[in-house]
Amino acid sequence: MEKTSNAEERLAQARALVASLEAGDEVEADRITEELSQGKDDDLFQEVGRLTRELHEAIVGFLLDDQIAQFAQHEIPDAADRLRHVITMTEEAAHKTLSAVEDSLPVAEELETRANDLGERWGKFRNRKLDLDDFRVLSSEIGDFLDLANAHSKTLNGKLSEVLMAQGYQDLTGQIIRRVISLVQDVEEKLVRLVAISGSARAVKQEEVELEGPVVPGVTKSDVVNSQDDVDDLLSSLGF
């Protein structure tokens, strides 16, 4: 019954609104429009008020926990810094390694070229196809080459040591990342408690394909390919 009378009342209001608009009575039209939306606004304000109170209580309860304050003020910013540091360290190590390799390649190449050249003429000498003058030249060049080989070996040794030392980043970054993992786990526990306090969490449906990044064993759960072969098979099934 109440529903019917409510509907009738709104119908009457609507007619009055049309009438006032047709009559050009702006003031009356505004008044009726406001009246029509009044009921809905009241419900909305009550609901927002209730949610605000609940959220406030949840946050107050949450902040009372000293550990949370510690997380927010120190540990989370620290963790971000630590992870940035991991990026810097890995970047430096990669550059150091790449530089050592780039420096070593021409050194190794020179040794190879010179050794090949001398090897050819040494072969001729062994087959007695080299005259005395050529042998004198060869002999002095072999002497030079031995000096060069000595110096180049030292250079290569040094560069290889640099590569070796640069790998130290793995240990250091591993330790840093482990600390961040344990922090994330602590925060996760607290968040689960916050969700429990503030009611049910609503699942948000993701329509877009989210970027997954490098496959992390034990973490990556979506339908990923395991190798380049899988990629190739998938692409060829698509006509590539």
Add this chain to the structure above:
Amino acid sequence: MDKNMKILVVDDFSTMRRIIKNLLRDLGFTNVQEADDGTTALPMLQAGDFDFLVSDWNMPGMTGIDLLRAVRADPKLAALPVLLVTAESKREQIVEAAEAGVNGYVVKPFTAGTLQEKISKIFERVS
């Protein structure tokens, strides 16, 4: 395959750009330029006569897939061969890249051999 062709390598990590550049140099390609994301790469592609684009997927600013779509949408660049080299390995992503018109897809970590094979394959088909 023209060893003097102009190649643009796009990756937000400078180390990966360096590794790809070194591998390309080993394969005989020396005319290589770099960009750190799609936003930087697109104007370079539009301004310069690049013959080949090698791009990462996940980058800040403009991602590799958006760069690929922008390239295909630009009449002057539409025919440019594009190779994605990325850690993204979800099946639906590979399908998405294929639908966007990628020419090749290499998952990280990769080997020099894989890169060479994909590049040869792309240029066999293009020529």
